[in-house]
Amino acid sequence: MPEGHTIHRAATEHRGLLAGREVEVRSPQGRFADGARLLDGRRLDDVEAHGKHLFYRWDTGDIVHVHLGLFGKFRRHEGTPPEPRPTTRLRMAVPAGAIDLTGPTACALMDEGGRERILTRLGPDPLRDDADPERFVRRVLRSRAPVGTLLMDQSVIAGVGNVYRAESLFARGIHPSREGRDLTEDEARALWDTVREMLRDGVRRGRIITTSPHELGIPRSRMRRGDRTYVYRQDACRRCGGPVERWTVAGRNAFACPACQPGR
Template sequence: MPEGHTVHRLASALTAGFGGRRVRTSSPQGRFPDAASIDGWVLAGAEAAGKQLLIAFTPEESVDVSDPVARWVRVHLGLYGSWTFAGEEGFALAHAIGAPRVRIGERETRQGGGSGAADGYDLHDAATEDWRRLVPRPTTRLRIAGPHGLADLTGPTACEILDAEGRAAVLERLGPDPLRQDADPDRFVERVRRSRTSIGVLLMNQEIIAGVGNIYRAEALFRARLDPFVPGKDLTAGTVRGIWDDLVPLMRYGARTGRIVTTEPEHREIEAVIQERTRATRQNGDDDPSVVPREQSFYTYHRQTLPCRLCGTAIRSTELAGRTVFWCPRCQTRRSRRASWTTEHPAAAWADPQDGQLR
């Protein structure tokens, strides 16, 4: 399942590709008949809140999204959803987003070896193709077609039309999203510290913090040296705020590059031999020599039984709230409410993997 940074990238791609343009909307699969109700409207823009994607539509360009007539298509990709883009050269900033996938008829080839659907979206590089003639797959829940390209949605968990009230209700239910400018980190801190639930479970609860998935959970806990099983109420406000402050630059890096990289440069070469265990760890640009390779990108995620990059202890894994959590039993021992956050604050030391500069 894509984590929040991918959904933010999708929102940017949709806004770049269609924002302010009149579009045709349809449901080739037929399972989203409401697509007809916004067909021919203007796609005003798209936003992400955690893993929820909200695409705004107005009947005319002159109508603001604050007008009661505005509508939003809410999409949650879930485990199997993905977007496929095709269009003119530069459409939806395809080259900036990740490895494109070319679709020629029913034959697909990958460029750059990107993971495509594993990250929640595919990209056509259809500059040399006639994208207008691309026949949607029969499973296409929603097709959005604009003057410069199209986007096809397949396999989402949710795809529905909301009015302003419905959009507000979605945002209300979600915890703050580290990637949103309007996020209130205090809401996260307060909710965590009121709970007897373990921090490892709370981080995956979209009502507590929106957009964090299994990778960011495992990695943020390691970077904080926190025991995943410590109850939220046992943590200091400073510790919880520290997790937030660490996630913001990590997730911004993910939103900017499409890749999750959480390791400090000095820890990457320590143990680079890793077996690829699942497709879930594939990321866009995996075959690009200029990016941090996937086997060096994480401290604990899918590294169970491999030695910890810091202490050499075997990384452990177990089920926690239905998802596998990964941790180092030696490094991640912080439990006490008196534990000091100020020593070894990871965010202060985290360098951008692309340029090695402090962010």
């Protein structure tokens, strides 16, 4: 379930619950046993999000790196949590509540060097105040790769996944197959702005909704799963009603409305 909005939301939530406190750390199945043993009872100092990556800083100087991948998920329990399930990779508990992690691509101990190694291969993250949009714009305008590929490339822009790729390009009327260098500077900047707005909205709502009930002609209360996107996983474009193209790029589904997103 995770694109950048999920990660930044988790960082805020986990910081609020855990930071500055001594945390009970557990890892059933021994999957993170070494880390859990080392960190159990230590103080968590901070939680940082960058793109889809999370970094938990501990008073030992250790950093726990978490990447949710495709299946990773956090669950929160208030108060005393139930016994962790066998698939629980990491539990961080304080008296007020607990965070459980399942299915991550990455959950590993590292040091500052490891964190920096990851950050150097990440592009600007539109959810971060320190992000430089021009880095994204330059990279896009110089590349002959399709803009749909560039948006999913975490070294070009960090935090965008398959849904935001489809929906942000739709919002700007840009076909994913257009080459980066064929975009105008204005298009590239507007694309960054759109992605940032969508991500912020995702953080606020805790889910991705890029459609407006007004445009769909559905009352907000009747909106359901399937009404949340214009082209992502749609057969018909929710704006013009025309057929949505669906094809595979690097093993992932890509979506576009050829009428609303001209250019290849």
